[in-house]
Amino acid sequence: MDKLRACIIGTGGIAHCHADGYVAQKDRVDLAACCDIDFEKAKRFAAEYGIPRVYASAAEMFAAEKLDIASVTTWNSAHKECTIAALDAGCDVICEKPMAMNAAEALEMRDAAVRNGKLLQIGFVRRFGDDAKTLMEMREAGRLGDVYFGEVKYLRRDGCPGGWFKDKAFAGGGPLIDLGVHIIDLARYLAGSPVPVSAYGVTYNNLGPNRAKGGASAWSAPDLKEHPFNVEDMASAMIKFDNGFSLVVSTSFNLNIPGDLVEVNVYGTKAGAHIGGETALYTDLGGSFINAELQGNSKFDFHGAFKNEMKGFVDAVLGVSPCIATADDGVYLMKIIDAIYRSAEIGDSVAID
Numbered sequence: 001m002d003k004l005r006a007c008i009i010g011t012g013g014i015a016h017c018h019a020d021g022y023v024a025q026k027d028r029v030d031l032a033a034c035c036d037i038d039f040e041k042a043k044r045f046a047a048e049y050g051i052p053r054v055y056a057s058a059a060e061m062f063a064a065e066k067l068d069i070a071s072v073t074t075w076n077s078a079h080k081e082c083t084i085a086a087l088d089a090g091c092d093v094i095c096e097k098p099m100a101m102n103a104a105e106a107l108e109m110r111d112a113a114v115r116n117g118k119l120l121q122i123g124f125v126r127r128f129g130d131d132a133k134t135l136m137e138m139r140e141a142g143r144l145g146d147v148y149f150g151e152v153k154y155l156r157r158d159g160c161p162g163g164w165f166k167d168k169a170f171a172g173g174g175p176l177i178d179l180g181v182h183i184i185d186l187a188r189y190l191a192g193s194p195v196p197v198s199a200y201g202v203t204y205n206n207l208g209p210n211r212a213k214g215g216a217s218a219w220s221a222p223d224l225k226e227h228p229f230n231v232e233d234m235a236s237a238m239i240k241f242d243n244g245f246s247l248v249v250s251t252s253f254n255l256n257i258p259g260d261l262v263e264v265n266v267y268g269t270k271a272g273a274h275i276g277g278e279t280a281l282y283t284d285l286g287g288s289f290i291n292a293e294l295q296g297n298s299k300f301d302f303h304g305a306f307k308n309e310m311k312g313f314v315d316a317v318l319g320v321s322p323c324i325a326t327a328d329d330g331v332y333l334m335k336i337i338d339a340i341y342r343s344a345e346i347g348d349s350v351a352i353d
């Protein structure tokens, strides 16, 4: 079998996880080219990974190269343009989360995949963690029963990544679109991928801009000149789904809490499942309540999950196994995010069609 010729569009932080994922599959993937609008950065990245061809734009790269697969790892506002360019150039694509700035862009991207008969996978890396895999196996074995309610939190006390992440024109929003997509998607996955029907949300921006001027921690570098802090610093919402499942989500870059917290809880008629510091099931047996902490490979490991995700992408491209984070999943998530932002704006619940 000829190796797949892979490229990376956007050679910043997360591109390293994609490159490592391809390098780990050397037997079936050649990392053939990369590009970044910051050409010097792309050159440094190429030197680090031994990538032979480097470009200053996706258009230049696709004009010069015949490539099979592409990673889109740019900031959010460039996902649509770069993904559609890669699909139109005949590539199967994995695009980082959030899929796009909004649902309208996400739909254009999905249409481009369909039009070209190509795969578009979305970077919902949490689906590829050992915790999610174990709980999904339990769900499929019927151990959770009907999953009808969930609560997810991705809260940072002082954790805006800075730079473009706080600038609406580049990011599309704050912690909801950046962190919230991971945990909303994971809960929806564990609930059997129901269709969202409505959302009621609130957003705040009380702490972020002040912290970004140089607050209690060094995380939010005072770089307000290049990128204003004009996204929310906290968002919360209730989302309802077509099968009766409902989900409460809270996310923050800045919040007066004792410490950071990431947890996903989904509650079923037979057991509740928890992902957090530990992975656990809560149920009852013979008249007693049981709290069972899962042992072995049942925890989330960031780099391990990325390796699994990139392997899953290549497996799906080669037809070894189906894609488990599809463009449709990405579109549903963007519809949810749009509805939450709109609901916060109008102060009422918003229907999702």
Ligand SMILES: NC(=O)c1ccc[n+]([C@@H]2O[C@H](COP(=O)([O-])OP(=O)(O)OC[C@H]3O[C@@H](n4cnc5c(N)ncnc54)[C@H](O)[C@@H]3O)[C@@H](O)[C@H]2O)c1
Binding pocket: 009, 010, 011, 012, 013, 014, 015, 035, 036, 037, 038, 041, 057, 058, 073, 074, 075, 076, 078, 082, 096, 097, 098, 123, 125, 178
């Ligand atoms: N899955 C995860 O856990 C995870 C973690 C971090 C970031 N991300 C996502 O990955 C994406 C990138 O984040 P990052 O932290 O690596 O950002 P980054 O700023 O480090 O890198 C983004 C790069 O994209 C380049 N770029 C922008 N527009 C481009 C274009 N049109 N063509 C080519 N290059 C372009 C920029 O010059 C920059 O080098 C974001 O969508 C982010 O949400 C995902």
